[in-house]
Amino acid sequence: MSTGTGxxxxxxxxxxxxxxxxxxxxxxxxxxxLQLFWRRFRKDKVALVAGCFILFEITVAILAEPIRKLLGxxxxxxxxxxxxxxxxxxxxPSADHIMGVDQIGRDVFSRVLNGAQVxxxxxxxxxxxxxxxxxxxxMIAGYYRGWVDTAIARCIDIxxxxxxxxxxxxxxxxxxxxxxxxxxxxxxxxxxxxxxxxIANWPYVARIIRGQVLSLREKEFVEASTSLGASNMRIIFxxxxxxxxxxxxxxxxLFIPANILLEAALSFLGVGVQPPQASWGKMLADATSIFDSxxxxxxxxxxxxxxxxxxxxxxxxxxxxxxxxxxGQNR
Amino acid sequence: xxxxxxRRLLWxxxxxxxxxxxxxxxxxxxxxxxPAVLRAGRQPSPQLIAAIREQLGLDKSKPVQxxxxxxxxxxxxxxxxxxxxxxxxxxxxxxxxxLDRLPTTIFLTLGAVIxxxxxxxxxxxxxxxxxxxxxxRLAMGIALVFISAPVYFLGLVALYLFAxxxxxxxxxxxxxxYEQASGFFGKAEALILPWFVLAAAFAAVYARFLxxxxxxxxQEDFIRTARAKxxxxxxxxxxxxxxxxxxxxxxxxxxxxxxxxxxxxxxETVFNIPGIGRYAYNAITxxxxxxxxxxxxxxxFFIVMMSLLVDILYAFIDPRVRx
Numbered sequence: 001m002s003t004g005t006g007x008x009x010x011x012x013x014x015x016x017x018x019x020x021x022x023x024x025x026x027x028x029x030x031x032x033x034l035q036l037f038w039r040r041f042r043k044d045k046v047a048l049v050a051g052c053f054i055l056f057e058i059t060v061a062i063l064a065e066p067i068r069k070l071l072g073x074x075x076x077x078x079x080x081x082x083x084x085x086x087x088x089x090x091x092x093p094s095a096d097h098i099m100g101v102d103q104i105g106r107d108v109f110s111r112v113l114n115g116a117q118v119x120x121x122x123x124x125x126x127x128x129x130x131x132x133x134x135x136x137x138x139m140i141a142g143y144y145r146g147w148v149d150t151a152i153a154r155c156i157d158i159x160x161x162x163x164x165x166x167x168x169x170x171x172x173x174x175x176x177x178x179x180x181x182x183x184x185x186x187x188x189x190x191x192x193x194x195x196x197x198x199i200a201n202w203p204y205v206a207r208i209i210r211g212q213v214l215s216l217r218e219k220e221f222v223e224a225s226t227s228l229g230a231s232n233m234r235i236i237f238x239x240x241x242x243x244x245x246x247x248x249x250x251x252x253x254l255f256i257p258a259n260i261l262l263e264a265a266l267s268f269l270g271v272g273v274q275p276p277q278a279s280w281g282k283m284l285a286d287a288t289s290i291f292d293s294x295x296x297x298x299x300x301x302x303x304x305x306x307x308x309x310x311x312x313x314x315x316x317x318x319x320x321x322x323x324x325x326x327x328g329q330n331r
Numbered sequence: 332x333x334x335x336x337x338r339r340l341l342w343x344x345x346x347x348x349x350x351x352x353x354x355x356x357x358x359x360x361x362x363x364x365x366p367a368v369l370r371a372g373r374q375p376s377p378q379l380i381a382a383i384r385e386q387l388g389l390d391k392s393k394p395v396q397x398x399x400x401x402x403x404x405x406x407x408x409x410x411x412x413x414x415x416x417x418x419x420x421x422x423x424x425x426x427x428x429x430l431d432r433l434p435t436t437i438f439l440t441l442g443a444v445i446x447x448x449x450x451x452x453x454x455x456x457x458x459x460x461x462x463x464x465x466x467x468r469l470a471m472g473i474a475l476v477f478i479s480a481p482v483y484f485l486g487l488v489a490l491y492l493f494a495x496x497x498x499x500x501x502x503x504x505x506x507x508x509y510e511q512a513s514g515f516f517g518k519a520e521a522l523i524l525p526w527f528v529l530a531a532a533f534a535a536v537y538a539r540f541l542x543x544x545x546x547x548x549x550q551e552d553f554i555r556t557a558r559a560k561x562x563x564x565x566x567x568x569x570x571x572x573x574x575x576x577x578x579x580x581x582x583x584x585x586x587x588x589x590x591x592x593x594x595x596x597x598x599e600t601v602f603n604i605p606g607i608g609r610y611a612y613n614a615i616t617x618x619x620x621x622x623x624x625x626x627x628x629x630x631x632f633f634i635v636m637m638s639l640l641v642d643i644l645y646a647f648i649d650p651r652v653r654x
Contacts, residue, residue, distance in 0.1 A: 158346065158349055161346050161635065161638065162346075162349075162350065162353075162631070163350075163589075163590065163593065163630055163631045163634040163635075165590075166593060166627050166630045166631055166634075167350075167353060167354070167357065167627060167631070169596075169611070169615075169623070169627065170354065170357050170358065170623055170624065170627040171357050171361070173614075173615050173618070173620070173623045174357050174358050174361050174362050174620065174623075175361065175362070176615075176618065181361035181362050186361070257479065261481055264481055265481065265483075265597060268481075268483055268597065268600075269596065269597075269600070269612060269615055270615055270616060271615060281481075284481075284483055284484055284487065285483075287487065288483075288487065288600075288601065291487050291490070291491060292490075292491065292497035295491060298484070298487045298488070298491065302481070302484035302487065302488070305481060305484060306476070306479055306480045306481070306484065309479040309480075309481075310475060310476060310479035313475055313478065313479050314475065317475070
């Protein structure tokens with residue numbers, strides 16, 4: 001997102017640095033791509049605030065249990081009939097349950113906390129695995145070219161033309177049997193969701209990385225390294241990979257919110273996270289039948305989901321602008 | 332051109348084959364449960380299971396089962412043709428049940444498409460023309476919120492606020508109004524909320540996409556030329572800028588329509604609209620695998636066909652595309 005800090009601010013910042021160098025106060029030092037990236041990113045105040053929100057949320061998710069105890073909220077799976085009214089309907093926010101309770105008397109606040117844990121865990125593991133697989137495949141295809149490239153590129157083409165979400169839904173429901181699938185290797189719940197995320201994401205990562213590597217491998221510094229007798233492995237890891245760090249970080253940030261939404265959608269449809277484990281999507285699904293009387297059961301998980309995804313999107317946008325100042329929105 | 336279309340057609344045939352293969356693997360090879368046992372009901376005798384296994388062809392090897400599966404789907408190959416499977420829970424063929432629900436899904440999709448184009452494109456153009464103004468920032472901020480909001484949460488909030496049975500401002504037909512409504516206008520009225528909810532995120536995506544494209548296009552030399560020869564700003568933006576910037580939208584639109592025609596599963600679930608998505612959702616809750624398999628395959632066909640259509644259309648409208 002743009003915050004209106006345009007090229008003039010950047011130019012001005014450069015000027016002062018140049019002045020210092022000319023005055024002999026500062027040594028002349030080249031900025032690495034990452035430094036440049038950070039200089040541009042930190043001008044985007046909205047993205048910075050969103051980034052702080054994400055850090056805060058990660059901390060809360062990690063410390064969910066101590067925080068819950070500190071605030072005196074009941075455990076997430078504790079059912080309490082005391083929290084239901086005489087008709088068996090859940091009661092709203094009160095001193096005991098700051099976000100109210102759900103239809104069987106479980107505390108919504110502690111379930112939202114646990115949902116954060118699940119959501120972030122799935123998104124981080126799923127995105128991390130897809131990035132590792134995607135980057136490896138993309139680098140192998142782009143660097144070695146030839147038949148390896150053809151094979152991987154065709155694979156990517158097929159997967160990208162595929163309605164992967166639909167097949168993910170199929171995979172999740174086929175594995176929702178208690179025995180799981182692949183002879184029990186893929187159990188219903190988190191493993192299936194993570195598998196779907198990886199299948200859906202790695203082709204995108206691989207395609208982007210492959211394109212970058214195809215152009216990087218023709219650069220002079222790679223040629224120099226080759227002529228010094230560097231091995232393929234050394235060139236891939238010491239010459240090419242460092243140049244991919246910035247795009248990898250940006251695309252990872254953009255994939256995470258999509259994967260949080262995917263996990264929530266699968267859980268909403270009942271094929272994602274399995275009960276009694278809390279998930280924002282599952283909570284919204286449960287809220288569908290009682291939200292007219294229990295707005296809190298719909299509102300708090302929904303807002304948690306919305307704010308989390310929004311924060312990641314804002315940071316991702318800011319990073320993309322910082323990485324490609326020319327093609328970004330910051331103009 | 333003909334060679335290009337032929338190549339695309341071959342690719343589509345190959346893709347459809349791969350999709351069928353992968354669907355088959357997901358639903359037949361992966362699950363650990365034995366479908367014959369699942370179908371035989373409670374405490375079946377071994378004979379019954381064996382009989383069911385033979386009747387369904389489950390005693391054959393997996394490759395033979397796959398060939399039979401393809402034979403069932405394709406017409407004119409000896410089997411019935413166009414057979415997407417049979418739902419044992421509902422005792423009905425899957426494909427006719429899907430086709431019954433197709434008009435509802437088409438109605439939902441087309442209404443939403445018109446709505447999101449009418450909302451998203453003007454906002455995108457205005458934002459691009461006024462880049463960096465408070466209007467632009469506000470519009471793009473709101474757009475990002477709608478992109479980040481899951482459609483089912485938006486749906487619940489919309490129902491909570493506006494549904495005429497439970498809403499705070501009871502002005503629009505709410506949940507399950509579609510099935511009770513009759514006539515074209517009754518059905519259309521029942522779909523107002525779902526249309527807006529479904530269109531919201533798409534309108535936001537299209538506004539952002541068109542804005543980005545248009546900003547890039549307006550930097551091009553031919554725009555400067557158009558301005559230099561004295562065209563009015565309106566003509567420069569609409570005749571030259573928007574016209575060039577809007578072509579990639581066709582791709583996006585085709586794919587989105589393809590995805591939604593396969594079932595707007597989340598929207599249909601929240602609003603209880605009896606389309607293909609709702610059918611798939613019901614099947615998921617009942618673990619009715621043949622129905623899920625059928626809807627997945629049907630949706631995949633739609634997406635692949637729409638992307639073919641888009642590619643061919645694109646070759647016509649964008650002269651830069653090489654065949």
